[in-house]
Each structure stands twice: as C-alpha cells, then as structure tokens.
Amino acid sequence: MRVNCPNCGSKATITSREEQSEHVCNLYVSCTNTKECGATFVSTLAFAHYLNPPRKDTAQMAASLLKNFSREEQMELVGF
Structure with a gap:
C-alpha cells in the first residue's frame, strides 16, 4: 500500500x-x-466491501440455496 x-x-x-x-x-x-x-x-x-466474496463463503451460500430445491431440481442444476 x-x-x-x-x-x-x-x-x-x-x-x-x-x-x-x-x-x-x-x-x-x-x-x-x-x-x-x-x-x-x-x-x-x-x-x-468485497468485490468477490471468499470462495468458502460462496460455496456455503450455494450449498444453502441448493437445500431449498427438490432432488430433481438439484440434479438438473448440476447437469445430470
């Protein structure tokens, strides 16, 4: 700096x-x-403030959001 x-x-x-x-x-x-x-x-x-949040926080946020989807929706999002 x-x-x-x-x-x-x-x-x-x-x-x-x-x-x-x-x-x-x-x-x-x-x-x-x-x-x-x-x-x-x-x-x-x-x-x-962050321009890009830390990767650990982003992964936790994504996992938290995925829990709100049904199993079928989760599989569709990950490409299966």
Missing part, C-alpha cells in the same frame, strides 16, 4: 497503526520529504 503526504504529495512512511475495530485502523504516517515538508499525520484505513 502506498501512502502520499496530503501536504506535498511525496511518498510517506507508515510508522505505526492503532486498531479501532476489526476492520478499521488509524495509520500514523511521516512524510519522507523532510527538507521541505516533514509532516506527520494520521490516516484511516477501513475495509469497505
């Missing part, structure tokens, strides 16, 4: 992090442009 300084746009280095919850943390960051900027700041990193 790349972090840029919001002041000068230079590359910044994450020096530490503090977890706020399971999917949110504060990143403590220092600008590497120490001669002209040298800013230190806090950024928040958060999980938003």
